[in-house]
Amino acid sequence: MENKNTLELAISGDINAFQILFAEFQNQLKSYLYRLLTDRNDVDDLAHDTFIKAFSKISTFNQESSLKTWVFKIATNLAYDHLRKLKRWGADAQDRAADLAISSEEIRQVFWMVHDNSPAGAYEMKEHIDYCFTCISKTLPIENQVALILKNIYNFQVNEIGIILEKTEGVIKHLLNDARNIMTDIFENRCALINKNGVCHQCSHINEIFNPKQDQQEELMKLELVKASKKYNREQLFALRTALVKAIDPLHAAGTDFHEEIMRCLRTAIGEKSSFFDKKTRNAYEDNKTFEE
Known part of the structure; x- marks a missing residue:
């Protein structure tokens, strides 16, 4: 579970707090993206895009799920947009x-x-x-x-x-x-x-x-x-x-x-x-x- 104070700071727009929370599951997120995309370059790009998009929308995070689940949802949507162009x-x-x-x-x-x-x-x-x-x-x-x-x-x-x-x-x-x-x-x-x-x-x-x-x-x-x-x-x-x-x-x-x-x-x-x-x-x-x- 996310540290409550750190999460509150992240939701308020503190990028350092968000980075701390994101880092806790970043390796797993990249591993997951690799299994979907099978290309390291695409993984790095989408992981970066996920971080940027998640932080830009962090104020909308309603805590009905864990932050990890919420971020994985964003990453999955980005991966889906990429993969649906391919057979x-x-x-x-x-x-x-x-x-x-x-x-x-x-x-x-x-x-x-x-x-x-x-x-x-x-x-x-x-x-x-x-x-x-x-x-x-x-x-x-x-x-x-x-x-x-x-x-x-x-x-x-x-x-x-x-x-x-x-x-x-x-x-x-x-x-x-x-x-x-x-x-x-x-x-x-x-x-x-x-x-x-x-x-x-x-x-x-x-x-x-x-x-x-x-x-x-x-x-x-x-x-x-x-x-x-x-x-x-x-x-x-x-x-x-x-x-x-x-x-x-x-x-x-x-x-x-x-x-x-x-x-x-x-x-x-x-x-x-x-x-x-x-x-x-x-x-x-x-x-x-x-x-x-």
Whole structure:
């Protein structure tokens, strides 16, 4: 709960007081926005816009919810305005990214460069499961995705999500039920970690590429999701997956930079970006190429 005196100062227009309160959930807000937007630059822009808009309207905050819920509502509306201009992702988005990476020597070189040189360029299978969860959640309608992520990953209550999405609790429960069913179906049909007939082997393939001396099966068996795949039903496996995802901050993990490049490749493959290379990536690639020569 917000410090009452600090909140009163913030509502009265004290920007320092507002900054103190905003900072308490800023990292979580950015993590949430990344799961919706999958682009660090967009996250930084929208987090900044959220701060500006929230402070400019702080006098209208009626304290019927927590300040955090109120700010997340503003951020969600800004994200929704951004996302509704884009098509929702298909369940095969990761396959298309893999095809692009395989066909491009430049992209593969960037992956290796980030993996070898970045302090956040490691490959961790559990982080890739988090990345996969983010990608699959983007196949959902936006409201379903928002409801699912807020409830399952960030522990918002149904009534709080109702405030954020301006829906009744009954509608939110319906959105959550549909989202979980769709996600569970996709994972059951695609994920080779939990179903031997799954079509997606991306986790193990990337592990094999970047950790050639690592015992692949040993890494797999460290994951409760894999160990439980033969004895748990699909709903229990989805719960294990969300528990794993909940424990990871996609912006501050061992493989954050590496997965940012994979996500950039994916967005290029499905047409959200005109080119894999932004200015920063191109410069890093050219510098590395020059060094090797």
